[in-house]
Amino acid sequence: MTMSHKPRVLVTIPMFAEVLTALAERFEVDAPCGTATPIDWTADSLAARAQGAAGLLVAGSPRIDAALLAAAPSLRAVCSMAVGHNNIDLPACTAAGVLVSNAPDVLTETTADFGFALMMATARRIAESEHFLRAGRWTHWAYDMFAGADVHGATLGVLGMGRIGQAIARRGALGFGMPVIYHNRSRLDGAIEQQLGARWVDKATLLREADHLVIVVPYSPASHHLVAAADLALMKPSATLTNIARGGVVDDAALAQALRARTIAAAGLDVFEGEPSVHPDLLTVPNVVMTPHIASASLRTRRAMADLAAANLAAALSGQQPPTALNPQVLPLRPA
CATH class of the missing domain: 3.40.50.720 (NAD(P)-binding Rossmann-like Domain)
Structure with a gap:
């Protein structure tokens, strides 16, 4: 008998409960922040937590670089709910076959x-x-x-x-x-x-x-x-x-x-x-x-940003074209 296994995704930031619930229908969701205080991720703590994860949902931090990708070889997608993505080494992700997306337009x-x-x-x-x-x-x-x-x-x-x-x-x-x-x-x-x-x-x-x-x-x-x-x-x-x-x-x-x-x-x-x-x-x-980096901080817009990041993640890990992929040339993703 074959056992089904949901891909694991790590949500590195506090997140709307409704978004976490929707993700949990398709993935094993690891959300250490839940809807509470964010974690000040270090390179080592993120690498340890990302072990075995197929996808990451992030914002303007933490740093996603070649060292993290090497430490977490199961990663296939990194989806950000921010527009800016200077915390993500896009060439390193592309070289590793990891899809990256951001969240333009909605904010x-x-x-x-x-x-x-x-x-x-x-x-x-x-x-x-x-x-x-x-x-x-x-x-x-x-x-x-x-x-x-x-x-x-x-x-x-x-x-x-x-x-x-x-x-x-x-x-x-x-x-x-x-x-x-x-x-x-x-x-x-x-x-x-x-x-x-x-x-x-x-x-x-x-x-x-x-x-x-x-x-x-x-x-x-x-x-x-x-x-x-x-x-x-x-x-x-x-x-x-x-x-x-x-x-x-x-x-x-x-x-x-x-x-x-x-x-x-x-x-x-x-x-x-x-x-x-x-x-x-x-x-x-x-x-x-x-002001503390709150230019996009209306509830409706922040929810739209989170929804878009989650949609990108779901599409990428399902082998589909994510709405706002930054490096779509890595598709189709390698299997889990």
């Missing part, structure tokens, strides 16, 4: 909402003025009390004009009458530029002309410290910088120094180098709004 509008809100909070000094109020320091009105920068009609600069960058540009141009300039490795189609009212410029021009710069580029070794001290020096003293891309795209130490010196007026940051650690200098300057 575009939610992330753009947040990016625009963070930019507005930065421009209008909302966090700084709230701290002032909570400290009991509000005793009178003054014409210049927390006077910030206008958003409507100001020049919006977008560094990285992918899905999210374009969604931010639409909000600025259509909702706030903002002239939009952008820099990307390649120009958008002319029809898209016309629809967005966006003008391509080189990086230096973008930095010099933007009143509000929003950074939405993916992280890679090529984009590490894409905005560093020399770049910040090109910006207007009245300009703001908002980073919803990835930590490491901006040199956080140089940014803190520029904020302290008022080289730029203010910054809004949802991502940080070495997060969840934050550069200590950023914690001591008042003109920065900081």
